[in-house]
Amino acid sequence: MFFDTHAHLDDVRFDADREELISSLPATGISHVLVPGSSLESSRNAMKIACEHSNIYFAAGVHPGEIGTMTDKTIDDLADLAEQEKCVAIGEIGLDFYWYKDLIERDTQRYWFYQQLYLARELNLPVIVHDREAHKECFDAVNKSGVRGVFHCYSSSAEMAMELVKIGFYCSFTGVVTYQGARKSILAIEKLPMERILIETDSPYLAPVPHQKDRNDPRNVRSVAEVxxxxxxxxxxxxxxxTSENAACLFKINLLQK
Ligand SMILES: [Zn+2]
Incomplete structure (x- = not known):
């Protein structure tokens, strides 16, 4: 049975068939799914989905592309969400100097990334990190703030992966590992100890080969495991x-509990 540790099941692209999809998962070998928040509203929707389904967990957090409207009150609201039993992490949070490099000031991104890292530390929760073209800074930020967690859709070097292992982090891989040009990810997988690898789909994005144009969903996590x-x-x-045991360990989930 697979644990998809990162699927945006709150996305509007699942509105038409969300319930049907979720109820079909156990029969297709997907035992657990973690739905990360990308904004406050999305974190609330993720919570709702997790509370309605025993095999779904959620994380509360604001993605670097969504921090434009964040205030101190947002941090308080995230802290409230994080009190829910099904909330197992703060995420997804981080720095994106690729998609948002001209859209959201780097300093603004840094500020809210740190505020959310401090929140995770205060609540003793792991973090789910989104790092696009900001490898060194993301590493330094998590290292300085003393949190544990996972770099989702890992895209940096094998060397950095090993540095992350040293500070208690995991690296999570998506359908990107099935793409041509995934050499860097493959090198990181080769180097990483199996005990620090997680798998995810990042649904509805990043569908594996040969479905790249389609909406991705948690059933495709098998393709990542195959690679x-x-x-x-x-x-x-x-x-x-x-990878399921790794996720259970990081997010403190009892896999046998139904
Ligand atoms: Zn994501």
Whole structure:
């Protein structure tokens, strides 16, 4: 059974068939899904989905592309959401100097990233980090703030992956590992100990080959596990089991609880 640690099931693209999709997951081998927040509103919607389904968990956080309207009150509201039993992390939070480099001031991004890291530290929750073209800064920020967590859709070097392992972090991989030109991700997977790897879809984005043009959904997390199995010379079942145990350990989830 697979644990998709990052799927935006609150996205409008799931409005038409969300319930149907979620109820079909166990039969297709997807035992758990973590829905990260990308704005305050999205975090609230993620909470609602998690509260209605025993196999779904959520994270509360504001994505760097959505911080434009953040205030101190938003941090208080995130803290309230984080009190919910199904909230297992603060995320997704981070720095994006690729998509948002001209849209949102770097200093504004930095400021709200740190505020959310401090919140995670205060609440003793792990963080889900979004890092686009800001590898060194994201590393320094999590290292300085003393939190644990995961770099989602890991896109940096094998060397940085090993530095992250040293400070208690995990690296999570998406369908990007099935793309041509995924060499950097493959090198990181080769180097990383299996105990620090997570799998995710980042649905509805980043559908694996050959479905790149389609809406992605948690059932495709198997494609990510297949690549990791090949690189690590393990069976897909072993990758499913180990990555699920890793997620359970990081997010403090009891996999047997229904
Ligand atoms: Zn995401």
């Amino acid at each position: 990791i199995a090949r690189v690590k010379n393990l069976s897909v079942e072993e990758v499913a089991r180990i």
